[in-house]
Amino acid sequence: MDVKTQTRPATITDVAEAARVSPMTVSRVLNGRGGASEETRQRVLETAVALNYRPNAFAKNLRNDRSKIVAIVVPDIVNPFFPEIIRGAELAARPAGYTLLTCNVVEDPAREEEVLRTLLEKRVDGVILCSARLDEKRLAQAIDGHRAVVLINRVLPKRAAGSIEIDYRAGVDAIVEQLIAQGRTRFAYASGPATSYGGHKRRLGLVAALERHGLALAIEIPSTPDLAGGIEAGQQLVRKGAAIDAIVCYNDLIAVGVMGVLKEQQIAIPADIAVTGCDDILLAGLVSPPLTTLRVAKEDLGELAMRMLLDRIEGRHTQHGIVIEPDLIVRGTT
Incomplete structure (x- = not known):
């Protein structure tokens, strides 16, 4: 066995030359496909170890038309809702031999397009x-x-993508029903991004519940889906002098921002105004009073999405669409 010192990574050809066999024999031995004598097999294995040979995973995956890389794209990595989904997806991807790439598009539709185009180019x-x-x-x-594509909180025809949808319409409907049962009649909505499919569904649930009781939405305030957006929404409520007794917020971050402004204005929560959020991030249970919200098992959601994606990669379209019912978590803000 003639093993030469070299600085570049060893190739399968280097192993073949040093072991005095063909590259095909090296490939068969290293992939466990047989076809070589025991003496030849041992020589090839010892040579590969001596040369510190590592198979070219990229080339192998290219031949198999697989990159073994999957991606998850989120609107804003700073929002605590999304890291738990990413964690769940990672837990399902790794045992299947996939590397998960996370992409943050910072609430920008144009960047979302750009990222999806780049991921397609990267195979x-x-x-x-x-x-x-x-x-x-x-x-x-x-x-x-x-x-293969799986959408969370969006729906397209099943041939284009699998989907997992949280039934925010039903969840917000349940919130409003409970607040009306308490005697609340003047509702505001801090609506989040105008481009949000989930925000549209939340609004449908809110309006439907109000209409069943002969009520109408008192005021709607568009907001960015973060603490700063919630603070701005709360300040708008104060500036407009809106006579409300309940505010339904697009997510928990907005709700916490609104709560901060109401407290500064000496507006009692929930005696004067009830506040609700959505998503049940960790912060929701830590603020004072604790926030009433809708809970989704976010890590489970990510794992479910990844399993659906892996099925679609392999051509097993056993599930095209799943709808998850959120849980109403009643706390001190109502």
């Missing part, structure tokens, strides 16, 4: 897209060409 095997902000036509165009 990722599949994409999980959380809370896409693109309109339906642009979204369909952006995912066209990808091997």
Whole structure:
């Protein structure tokens, strides 16, 4: 066995030359396909170890038309809702031999398009897209060409993508019903991003519940889905002098921002105004009073999405769409 010192990584050809066999024999031995004598097999294995040979995973995956990389795209990595989803997806991806790439599009639809285009160019095997902000036509165009796509909180035809949808309409409907039962009649809505599919569903649930009781939405305030957006929404309520006794917020971050402003103005929660959020992030149970919200098992959601994606990568379209009912978590703000 002639093992030469070299600075570059060893190739399968280097192993073949040093072991005095063909590259095909080296490939068969290293992949356990047989076809070589025991003496030849041992010589090849010892040579590979001596040369510190590492198989070229990229080339192997290219031959198999697989990158073994999947991606998850989120609107804002700072929002505590999304890291738990990412963690769940990672827990399902790794045992299946996939590396998970996380992409943050900072609530920008144009960047969302750009990222999806780049992922297609990089030949990722599949994409999980959380809370896409693109309109339906642009979204369909952006995912066209990808091997497999799963949408969280968006729905497209099943041939284009699998989907996991949280039933925010039913969840917010349940919140409003409970608040009306307490005697609340003047509702505000801090609505989050105008491009949010989930925000639209929340609003449908809110309006439907109000209409059943002959009530109408008193005021709607668009807001960015973060603490700063919640503070601005609360300040707008104060400036407008809105006579409300309940505010339904797009998410928990907005709700916590609103609560801070109400406290500064000496407005009692929930005696004067009830406040509700959505998502049940960790902060929701730590503020004072603790926040009433809708709970989704976020890590489970990520794992479920990844399993659906892996099925679609392998051509097993056993599930195209799943709807998850959120749990109403009643706390001190109502």
